[in-house]
Amino acid sequence: MSVRVRFAPSPTGYLHVGGLRTALYNYFFARHNNGKLILRIEDTDRSRFVENAVENLLKTLTWAGIEFDEGPHVGGPFGPYIQSERLEIYRKYANVLVESGWGYYAFDTAEELENARKSSPHHEFKYDRYKMRNQFTLGEAETKRLINSGVPYVIRLKVPENQQIRFVDIIRGEIIVNTKDIDDQVLLKSDGFPTYHLANVVDDHLMRITHIIRGEEWLPSVPKHILLYDAFGWEVPAMAHLPLLLNPDRTKLSKRQGDVAVEDYIEKGYFRDAFVNFIALLGWNPSGDREIFSVEELIEKFQLEKVNKSGAIFDVVKLDAINAKYWYSKPIDELAEMFSYWVEKRGFKGFSNEYLARVVALLRERVKKLPDIIDFAPYMFERPKKYDSSDLKKHWSNNVENYLNDILNILKSVNEFTHQNIHDEIMKYLNEKNLKLKELIHPLRLAITGLSYGAGMFETMEVLGKDEVISRLEEFLTNVLPTLSNKS
RNA sequence: GGCGCAUUCGUCUAGUGGUUAGGACACGGCCCUCUCAAGGCCGCGGCAGGGGUUCGAAUCCCCUAUGCGCUACCA
Numbered sequence: 001m002s003v004r005v006r007f008a009p010s011p012t013g014y015l016h017v018g019g020l021r022t023a024l025y026n027y028f029f030a031r032h033n034n035g036k037l038i039l040r041i042e043d044t045d046r047s048r049f050v051e052n053a054v055e056n057l058l059k060t061l062t063w064a065g066i067e068f069d070e071g072p073h074v075g076g077p078f079g080p081y082i083q084s085e086r087l088e089i090y091r092k093y094a095n096v097l098v099e100s101g102w103g104y105y106a107f108d109t110a111e112e113l114e115n116a117r118k119s120s121p122h123h124e125f126k127y128d129r130y131k132m133r134n135q136f137t138l139g140e141a142e143t144k145r146l147i148n149s150g151v152p153y154v155i156r157l158k159v160p161e162n163q164q165i166r167f168v169d170i171i172r173g174e175i176i177v178n179t180k181d182i183d184d185q186v187l188l189k190s191d192g193f194p195t196y197h198l199a200n201v202v203d204d205h206l207m208r209i210t211h212i213i214r215g216e217e218w219l220p221s222v223p224k225h226i227l228l229y230d231a232f233g234w235e236v237p238a239m240a241h242l243p244l245l246l247n248p249d250r251t252k253l254s255k256r257q258g259d260v261a262v263e264d265y266i267e268k269g270y271f272r273d274a275f276v277n278f279i280a281l282l283g284w285n286p287s288g289d290r291e292i293f294s295v296e297e298l299i300e301k302f303q304l305e306k307v308n309k310s311g312a313i314f315d316v317v318k319l320d321a322i323n324a325k326y327w328y329s330k331p332i333d334e335l336a337e338m339f340s341y342w343v344e345k346r347g348f349k350g351f352s353n354e355y356l357a358r359v360v361a362l363l364r365e366r367v368k369k370l371p372d373i374i375d376f377a378p379y380m381f382e383r384p385k386k387y388d389s390s391d392l393k394k395h396w397s398n399n400v401e402n403y404l405n406d407i408l409n410i411l412k413s414v415n416e417f418t419h420q421n422i423h424d425e426i427m428k429y430l431n432e433k434n435l436k437l438k439e440l441i442h443p444l445r446l447a448i449t450g451l452s453y454g455a456g457m458f459e460t461m462e463v464l465g466k467d468e469v470i471s472r473l474e475e476f477l478t479n480v481l482p483t484l485s486n487k488s
Numbered sequence: 489g490g491c492g493c494a495u496u497c498g499u500c501u502a503g504u505g506g507u508u509a510g511g512a513c514a515c516g517g518c519c520c521u522c523u524c525a526a527g528g529c530c531g532c533g534g535c536a537g538g539g540g541u542u543c544g545a546a547u548c549c550c551c552u553a554u555g556c557g558c559u560a561c562c563a
Binding site: 008009010045122123126172183189193216218243244246248251283290308311312313320324366376438439454 | 559
């Protein structure tokens with residue numbers, strides 16, 4: 001039997017990084033086994049409807065490089081792949097359950113349930129089918145009458161009293177749960193929509209899903225699902241429950257403690273392949289010391305059995321480190337093209353991709369991701385707004401003004417403004433004056449960039465260009481240096 | 489409260505009865521150096537605790553502790 005897996009998110013408006021990992025593992029597993037990957041939208045909660053959520057999801061999934069064989073956007077033999085468009089199917093199967101005695105009607109209102117919960121100590125409430133308002137307490141005739149007169153109802157699962165349910169999770173091994181700990185789950189809500197449990201089981205069966213790969217938060221629900229498969233007489237798919245992605249405090253990854261939407265990380269400038277690489281290795285790794293893998297390698301090496309059991313903290317510092325390792329795997333003009341997005345977004349206009357390419361080449365090894373270049377070296381896009389000489393006192397000579405004036409003249413005389421030529425001319429001058437480079441380069445850096453750190457000064461000047469460098473140096477000598485000298 | 493799952497350096501992890509418990513990130517030091525990085529070298533740092541099983545346990549079993557998840561007409 002050929003492998004069929006699915007990624008089944010609810011459309012919340014963005015893709016959670018945990019969701020991305022689940023999608024990735026499904027994708028790796030499908031490709032590794034020459035199987036099919038299905039996208040299914042689980043939008044059975046009408047109160048959580050979000051406009052354009054499916055489009056956003058697809059856009060982000062596409063960014064990550066995940067391709068689906070079936071789904072709302074590509075079709076497939078078992079469509080529609082949006083649950084809100086499949087309501088008739090769930091209703092039909094809910095009725096099958098009622099007829100076979102596995103499901104029953106219940107009429108309790110939200111208030112009644114809430115009161116029952118309140119009056120039970122320590123959250124010990126369990127739905128008692130022999131006390132609440134339902135088919136068992138009301139009788140067949142009354143039940144029929146209420147339904148015919150349009151009273152809202154739900155259909156609940158009649159869970160066996162005291163029965164061991166056992167199943168094998170590919171990642172965790174055998175798990176045993178007693179049905180006495182399971183509530184009579186609502187399957188069909190009073191608005192006619194199914195709950196997750198019903199829709200999920202019905203769709204996974206109908207869509208011929210062979211392996212369910214999803215987050216660990218679903219593990220406690222598996223017995224309910226097994227009861228449903230049994231009730232329908234269906235085969236239970238293989239299951240693999242992935243460990244959770246965690247906040248630094250080890251709680252389930254959530255907003256509040258940082259960004260959880262993949263879109264946030266795209267916007268921060270992480271490379272697609274670096275981000276995928278990082279996420280893929282959170283909770284799984286193919287053994288060994290390597291940690292940089294292409295998507296093709298991840299697919300080739302992926303094994304569900306090797307997925308870890310315990311949760312992994314989403315550590316941005318590590319993500320930054322991985323991202324930085326991807327600098328040299330990308331053509332410089334591709335980087336410039338990407339970079340132009342952030343440059344313009346920060347309000348800097350009119351820079352050619354050729355210039356941006358030189359800026360990226362000059363500065364990439366000093367930062368972790370593309371947009372960081374702007375914060376690290378704003379002077380590549382605008383004149384220094386202020387000059388911070390506080391770190392430079394130790395390199396400050398009394399003759400700085402004279403030296404810089406000489407340098408200005410030297411720079412003016414350099415015809416071909418390459419870093420090599422600039423270097424040679426300045427070194428010649430230093431030799432004549434018997435000066436060391438470090439006595440001059442720091443004041444010069446301050447004059448040109450306003451900062452005390454940055455890429456190599458000769459290279460920086462080359463990229464900035466002769467006119468700009470000279471202009472900045474003149475500005476510094478006439479307007480800035482006098483004020484600095486007075487202070488020091 | 490109940491049920492379930494988990495537990496190797498601060499973090500991500502390798503490890504499946506015999507290893508000086510390995511790597512990466514972070515951190516500290518040194519080298520390099522025009523600063524900041526990058527790079528190179530060195531270092532710091534871990535099997536949650538207690539019982540077993542075994543000639544021998546990070547690896548197998550039990551208990552405890554801790555953490556997390558679930559416990560909705562949310563997924």
